[in-house]
Amino acid sequence: MKCIVCMTHVPDTASVIKIGADGKHIDESGIKWIVSPYDEYALEEALLLTESKGGEVTVVTYGPQRAEAGLRECLARGAHNAVHIVGGESTLGDSLAIAKVLAAALKDREHDVVLCGIKGVGTDNAQVGPMLAELLGLPHVSGVTKIEWSDASIVAHREVEGGYEVVESPLPAVITAQKGLNEPRYAALKGIMAAKRKPVEKLEVGALGLDESALAGVEATYSVRSLELPPAKEAGKIIQGEDDPKAAAAELVKLLADEAKVF
Amino acid sequence: MTELSQLDLYHMDELLNEDERMVRDTVRRWVEDRILPHIEEWAWECTFPLELVPEMGKLGILGANYSDFGLPGLNAVAYGLINQELERGDSGLRSFASVQSALVMYPILQWGSQEQKERWIPLLGSGHAIGCFGLTEPDFGSNPGGMRTRAVRDGGHWILNGEKAWITNGSIADVAVVWARTGEGVRGFLVEREAPGFSTVDHHGKYSLRASVTSQLVFQDCQIPANAVLPGTTGLKNPLFCLTQARYGIAWGALGSAMATFAAALDYAKSRIQFGGKPIASHQLVQEKLVWMYNEIVKGQLLALQLGRLKDAGKASHQAVSLAKRNNVWVARECAKLAREIHGANGIVNEYPVMRHLMNLETVYTYEGTHDIHTLILGQYLTGIPAYEPPA
Ligand SMILES: Cc1cc2nc3c(=O)[nH]c(=O)nc-3n(C[C@H](O)[C@H](O)[C@H](O)COP(=O)(O)OP(=O)(O)OC[C@H]3O[C@@H](n4cnc5c(N)ncnc54)[C@H](O)[C@@H]3O)c2cc1C
Numbered sequence: 222m223k224c225i226v227c228m229t230h231v232p233d234t235a236s237v238i239k240i241g242a243d244g245k246h247i248d249e250s251g252i253k254w255i256v257s258p259y260d261e262y263a264l265e266e267a268l269l270l271t272e273s274k275g276g277e278v279t280v281v282t283y284g285p286q287r288a289e290a291g292l293r294e295c296l297a298r299g300a301h302n303a304v305h306i307v308g309g310e311s312t313l314g315d316s317l318a319i320a321k322v323l324a325a326a327l328k329d330r331e332h333d334v335v336l337c338g339i340k341g342v343g344t345d346n347a348q349v350g351p352m353l354a355e356l357l358g359l360p361h362v363s364g365v366t367k368i369e370w371s372d373a374s375i376v377a378h379r380e381v382e383g384g385y386e387v388v389e390s391p392l393p394a395v396i397t398a399q400k401g402l403n404e405p406r407y408a409a410l411k412g413i414m415a416a417k418r419k420p421v422e423k424l425e426v427g428a429l430g431l432d433e434s435a436l437a438g439v440e441a442t443y444s445v446r447s448l449e450l451p452p453a454k455e456a457g458k459i460i461q462g463e464d465d466p467k468a469a470a471a472e473l474v475k476l477l478a479d480e481a482k483v484f
Numbered sequence: 485m486t487e488l489s490q491l492d493l494y495h496m497d498e499l500l501n502e503d504e505r506m507v508r509d510t511v512r513r514w515v516e517d518r519i520l521p522h523i524e525e526w527a528w529e530c531t532f533p534l535e536l537v538p539e540m541g542k543l544g545i546l547g548a549n550y551s552d553f554g555l556p557g558l559n560a561v562a563y564g565l566i567n568q569e570l571e572r573g574d575s576g577l578r579s580f581a582s583v584q585s586a587l588v589m590y591p592i593l594q595w596g597s598q599e600q601k602e603r604w605i606p607l608l609g610s611g612h613a614i615g616c617f618g619l620t621e622p623d624f625g626s627n628p629g630g631m632r633t634r635a636v637r638d639g640g641h642w643i644l645n646g647e648k649a650w651i652t653n654g655s656i657a658d659v660a661v662v663w664a665r666t667g668e669g670v671r672g673f674l675v676e677r678e679a680p681g682f683s684t685v686d687h688h689g690k691y692s693l694r695a696s697v698t699s700q701l702v703f704q705d706c707q708i709p710a711n712a713v714l715p716g717t718t719g720l721k722n723p724l725f726c727l728t729q730a731r732y733g734i735a736w737g738a739l740g741s742a743m744a745t746f747a748a749a750l751d752y753a754k755s756r757i758q759f760g761g762k763p764i765a766s767h768q769l770v771q772e773k774l775v776w777m778y779n780e781i782v783k784g785q786l787l788a789l790q791l792g793r794l795k796d797a798g799k800a801s802h803q804a805v806s807l808a809k810r811n812n813v814w815v816a817r818e819c820a821k822l823a824r825e826i827h828g829a830n831g832i833v834n835e836y837p838v839m840r841h842l843m844n845l846e847t848v849y850t851y852e853g854t855h856d857i858h859t860l861i862l863g864q865y866l867t868g869i870p871a872y873e874p875p876a
Contacts, residue, residue, distance in 0.1 A: 237490060251490040253509075290502060297506060407514050410544030410566075411556040413506045 222276035222370075224267035225332045226300065227323055227353070229341040230284050230291035231257045238450070245445045246313075256291045259338025261405040262398035267336050268299045269403065270370060277301045279330070283322045284309045289421060296416035297408035303421045306429070311437035314344045314445060318436040320352035325429035328357060332393055334375075339364050339397040350397035361395040362388050366402050488743050491778070496785055500561065507548075507558060508565040512572070514543060519573035524834040526695040527574065533695070534656065537580075541611025545570070545581055547589040553605045560800075561792035564736035568788075572740035575844035576696030582737070583652045584608060586729035588615030588661050591672055594725070595716030600674060604659060616657035618648035618701050619723050625650075626857050627872070628663070629720050633703065635664040635673060640710050642673065644681070644703040650851070654699025655684040661714075662701065663723045672714040672722055681706030692847040694840075728802045731852045732795060735808035736788045738816035738848060739781060741841045745816075745823035746777040748838055752827050764826070773822045780815040787811060803865040810858035817845040 232238065232252045239248040256264070267278045280295040282288045283306040292303040306326055312318035327335065335357070340347035347363070354361030366385065367378035373392055378385045380399055408416075426433040458476070462469030477483050489497065497505065518536060526533055540546055544556040545566055551557030558566075563585075571578035589608050592600055607613035624630040633646025644664055654660070660675045660682075675682055684699045714722075753765035753774060764770050791808045794800040820842035824831040831838050849855050857872075864870045 251492065253489055290506075293502060294506060297510075407543055408506065408510050409542065409556075410507055410510065410548050410558060410562075411554070412544075413503050413510065414556055414558065416506075417503060 222270055222274050222333045223331050224271060224276060224278045225327060225330065225335045226260065226264045226267050226278060226280045226295070227335065227337040227349070228260045228264065228280050228282045228291055228295055229257045229338070230254050230282060230288040231341055231343045234258065234342055240448050240450060244447050247448065254287055254290065256294050257338050257340075257342045259340055259342065259398055259400070261338075262400065262402040263336035263338050263396075264295055264298060264300065265403045265405040266368065266396075266398060267334075268406070270334075272299075274370070276333070279304060279332075281323060281326060282306070283319055283326075283426075292421055293413075293416050294408060296419045296421075297412040298406055299412060301419070303419065304424060305421050306424045306426060308426045308433050311433060312441075314346070315436070315441055315443040316346045316348035317352055317442045318440070320349050320356055321436065322426055322429065322431060322433075323349070323353050324356035325431055326424060327353070334393055335359070335395045337395065337397045339399045347397075350395055354395035357395070359393055359395050360390045361397070362390050363397040364399040365396050366399050368396065368402070488747060488781075494782055494786070496782075496789075499789055500565075504559070504562045504565060507562040508569060511543070511545065511566050511569040514539075515569050515573040515577075519570075519577055523574045523577075523695060524837070524840065527576070527840050528694070528834060530690070530694045532576070532580070532656065532697050536577075537611040537614060539611070540581060541609060545585075546611055547585050547605070547609045549585070550589065550593055550605075550609075552593060552601070553609060555605075555609050559792075560732070560795035561789065564733065564788055564792045567733040567737035568740035568743075570740065571737035572744045574695055574840070575737065575741060575848050576693045578733075578737040578740070579652050579693060579696050579847075582730045582733045583617055584615055586733055587617035587726050588659070590729050591661055591714060591717070591722065591726050592674070595672065595714040595722060596674075597711065597715050599711070600714070604674070607658070613658040614653055614656050616651050616653040616660045616699075616701075617723075617726065618651050618654070618660050618662040619727075620650050621647060622649040622700075626854060628723065629670075631663065631665060631670070633662070633664040635666045635671065635713075637667075637710075638707075641707050642710065642712060644673065644675065644706040644708060646703050648701040650687065651684075651699050651701050652693075653697055654701055655686050656697050660701060661726075662703070669719040670717075670723070672717040673708060673712050674714065675701075675703075675706065675708055675712065679706055679708050692843045692845075694843075724802075727852055728805050731805050731809040732791065732800070734848060734852055735791060735805065735812045738809075738812040738845070739784050739788060741845060741848075742777065742781050742784065742812075742816040742819040745820045745838050745841050746774070746781060748836055749777065749819075749823035749826040750774055752823075752830070752836070756828070770826060773826060777819045777822055780819070784812045784815050803861060806853065806858040806861045809852065810855055810862070813845065813848050814855060817842075817849055820845050 233255045236252050241248040271278055278300040279302040280300045281304045296303055337350040351361050362377045364379045365377045366380055369376040375390055377388050460469045460472050547555045548558045549563035567578055570581055592604050608615055619628050621631050635642045635644050658677050662673045662675050681704045683702045687698045753770050754763050756764045758764050787808050823838040824842055827836055827838055830836055860871050
């Protein structure tokens with residue numbers, strides 16, 4: 222099986238996020254970047270599949286120079302090849318622009334399956350996978366938590382409210398991975414050393430027949446007006462109840478109803 | 485939780501290459517997932533998580549800096565960073581890995597026969613066998629040269645008699661590297677768990693390194709085959725070479741502990757409110773403690789890093805290793821104390837990691853050459869005068 226995994230490099234979920242000076246981007250200083258956790262499920266599934274059925278895993282990212290570290294991490298875990306389409310600062314968050322770039326890079330590459338994370342942590346749009354499928358003319362199954370693989374088709378379980386749906390799809394297809402699909406492995410330290418010797422193919426957006434400034438300009442489908450942090454948590458209110466528990470209880474009920482509006 | 489990487493004033497990350505960072509981050513993640521959620525319980529119950537040993541093997545933590553038999557072949561800095569991350573979790577877990585790599589696999593690779601290497605290195609590297617290192621005796625700690633354990637040749641065998649004390653992994657080891665006096669000087673022996681006349685007794689009642697096994701090894705006419713001797717060992721310098729390897733890792737490991745107690749103290753100081761509705765971090769006295777810790781950690785990192793670069797270049801002397809072990813373990817011990825103070829009463833309970841680190845560091849301060857013994861090693865380096873024996 223030839224598997225392609227689309228990977229995005231995102232701020233560590235444990236990072237303390239600050240807003241940048243332009244009020245539209247995050248301040249990247251001091252941020253640690255990681256492989257988006259949902260992409261880890263996609264990669265793990267591809268590795269398990271090729272370990273049992275043979276084949277190759279190619280990881281593709283569209284991102285700035287630093288995203289190469291994410292590719293190396295995937296190579297260290299066992300991916301065979303990596304493709305780095307360098308760019309993406311100006312199209313950040315524009316799912317359609319990202320899907321167009323990925324589709325252009327993937328269309329002439331042989332693949333039996335394309336795996337993505339259901340969403341990129343941080344932007345959380347959950348659109349790139351389905352858009353990529355449309356642009357490639359492939360079926361897609363999103364939010365998958367279990368896959369049974371056959372040679373030319375799959376049966377996938379996808380999460381729906383309160384249960385799951387079982388879907389059959391022919392291959393090739395685009396699948397987006399949801400938490401629960403598998404337990405991603407750690408890179409073995411030996412794999413980290415081996416990753417140094419594996420190839421990372423570098424591509425410019427222009428070489429794919431696309432114009433990044435147009436994607437970010439006239440063709441943009443998404444623009445950020447402003448970014449704001451959630452409001453700081455206000456200090457809690459303590460009702461003193463030692464002297465008059467009855468009055469304190471009444472006060473609590475009143476506050477819950479009027480201020481917290483829980484009923 | 486505070487990430488020291490977000491307080492990287494000296495851009496320390498840029499001094500590491502990509503594989504070094506990736507090794508560090510991988511081990512950090514493993515420690516966060518597999519050790520931190522359970523470590524307080526293990527330490528409280530005094531249990532060592534045996535089930536993690538094959539996981540460490542699979543990850544490549546055991547013997548990570550060797551490349552024989554398919555081991556990862558990491559450089560000294562990456563090996564140091566592994567120790568840092570393990571000890572950010574717990575000194576006991578780091579001790580396990582230090583012993584296995586630097587005190588068991590190292591002497592087998594350096595001075596073992598091909599047969600010994602083939603039998604043990606794959607098992608030890610994959611975590612399918614555990615090793616221990618027996619040098620210290622009940623009456624000989626800082627002065628191992630006085631050891632009483634003896635090995636004598638008896639036809640096709642060696643007969644071992646004596647006792648080793650304070651041996652990490654002792655009763656869980658499949659193989660013990662035991663140092664004994666012989667007619668030909670001090671030599672190392674591989675004693676297997678089942679050897680007749682070999683038994684172990686655990687040290688109980690430890691307040692320190694509770695998530696690590698520490699045992700006495702007892703040899704009573706213990707018979708081991710002639711080929712159990714490590715052929716390349718000829719004197720006390722052999723175990724001392726092993727200690728230099730382990731001490732190098734400890735210099736890094738101690739920083740991990742210091743980072744853990746510092747991060748805990750900083751978070752606590754910013755959230756604990758006293759006097760006038762202000763966090764205790766707003767008091768100058770508390771800030772001074774935090775600054776001291778941070779300052780010493782930054783210095784300690786530079787020390788460890790330069791030592792690692794020297795080691796990779798084949799230029800790290802044992803005295804340079806002593807200096808880093810001595811400094812960084814002292815820093816970690818002081819950080820644990822300051823973090824304990826900042827935590828107030830909460831500092832004594834196992835809801836916070838500081839008391840565990842504080843107690844662990846009492847061992848780290850003492851083993852692998854006590855702080856004072858390293859002072860004497862450096863004193864001799866500076867003056868040319870050894871001061872170990874009291875003047876006549
Ligand atoms: C949990 C734990 C695990 C251990 N694991 C191992 C292991 O795996 N293998 C192993 O072989 N050993 C191990 N040890 C033993 C450790 O290496 C020794 O405890 C250490 O070398 C100190 O020896 P000692 O305890 O006999 O102290 P002593 O040598 O009796 O020292 C006591 C005090 O006297 C001071 N002192 C001694 N001599 C001098 C001198 N000449 N000048 C000035 N001061 C001096 C010391 O600095 C110290 O403060 C372990 C110890 C502990 C606590």
